[in-house]
Amino acid sequence: xTARVAILMGSPNDHDKMAPAAQTLxxxxxxxxxxxxxAHRSPAAVAEFASTARDExxxxxxxxxxxxxxxxxxxxxxxxxxxxGVPLSGGAINGWDSLLATVQMPRGIPVATVAVDGAMNAAxxxxxxxxxxxxxxxxxxxDHRSEMTPR
Ligand code: RP5
Numbered sequence: 001x002t003a004r005v006a007i008l009m010g011s012p013n014d015h016d017k018m019a020p021a022a023q024t025l026x027x028x029x030x031x032x033x034x035x036x037x038x039a040h041r042s043p044a045a046v047a048e049f050a051s052t053a054r055d056e057x058x059x060x061x062x063x064x065x066x067x068x069x070x071x072x073x074x075x076x077x078x079x080x081x082x083x084x085g086v087p088l089s090g091g092a093i094n095g096w097d098s099l100l101a102t103v104q105m106p107r108g109i110p111v112a113t114v115a116v117d118g119a120m121n122a123a124x125x126x127x128x129x130x131x132x133x134x135x136x137x138x139x140x141x142x143d144h145r146s147e148m149t150p151r
Pocket of ligand 1: 009010011012013014038064065066067068088090
């Protein structure tokens with residue numbers, strides 16, 4: 001089965017901030033499965049998805065959420081796949097809440113947290129994980145880095 005990456009977000013209102021993740025995976029030819037589910041509003045769906053994700057062929061799961069952002073942690077609790085958390089801005093304290101909620105995971109259940117609204121970096125981190133045993137992705141990553149180099 002070809003490796004896939006899941007992109008989860010806590011609300012339909014998160015779509016614009018998470019769009020760079022799917023766009024970046026697309027650039028690398030990696031299939032993204034984008035879904036809205038919430039640690040608070042649909043916890044059973046989150047548990048079901050996360051606990052079966054490895055068997056469904058996912059290689060990594062990107063989770064974006066704002067405010068009391070528990071989505072990445074709730075997913076990480078149910079899978080040994082790598083989980084990448086994207087704290088999203090918005091709300092009364094504009095991302096400080098989601099940053100701390102996403103990054104401050106208890107010992108034993110890691111979430112690789114990127115910057116607030118860092119959806120592109122979340123996707124690049126997933127690509128780098130997939131590149132561990134994929135030389136074509138290594139080359140694509142190197143080409144991308146070289147495009148980003150200021151000239
Ligand atoms: C989080 O609460 C979502 O990820 C979203 O960023 C935030 C607000 O959600 P909405 O009230 O806009 O649906 O769970």
